[in-house]
Amino acid sequence: KQEVTQIPAALSVPEGENLVLNCSFTDSAIYNLQWFRQDPGKGLTSLLLIQSSQREQTSGRLNASLDKSSGRSTLYIAASQPGDSATYLCAVTIGQAGTALIFGKGTTLSVSS
């Protein structure tokens, strides 16, 4: 059974710091991996999608890497801002496309000004 783990569960940093969020999964047979952002009481916003054949994806200050063989992904946030404060969720799709996402429990990030 695929399990997704995110470390740390919570993180507080001052504005301007670079930070890394970690995600690990137990079964390397994934189709793709997505990083989402969730603000309190809100839905999910997709940040980055990495296909199983890819090593990384970048969008603005965000960079996500994928090491499928070791079952790990990282989300790097450069020059953090208070507006980055949210819960970040990692999720994988296993097997074929069209199967449901399996989520980690998330990392709650707080960036202080």
Next chain:
Amino acid sequence: GAVVSQHPSWVICKSGTSVKIECRSLDFQATTMFWYRQFPKKSLMLMATSNEGSKATYEQGVEKDKFLINHASLTLSTLTVTSAHPEDSSFYICSARDVNGFYDGYTFGSGTRLTVV
């Protein structure tokens, strides 16, 4: 592209009543949609897979008679919480994927906060 709309955003109902939540794919067709439930400060748990024109597939432990799913068209799936009780209070969220689109990921609705009093 790949926008998913969910309605209502929040609902308060009395115990014993039923509540319907709608999930629409606005600019694409979705033969499959997924329903998740999220408890406070917890991750999303898959409840069921909604299949257009056929029965939904429920995850283990999810009562299909309690959580009725209907996917009658390629753009609409509904989740009905029947005879709701306070323990059903939660955040429900749907997702879909545009299989014919450029983006290969999943898009989520904005979620529905259900409170049963």
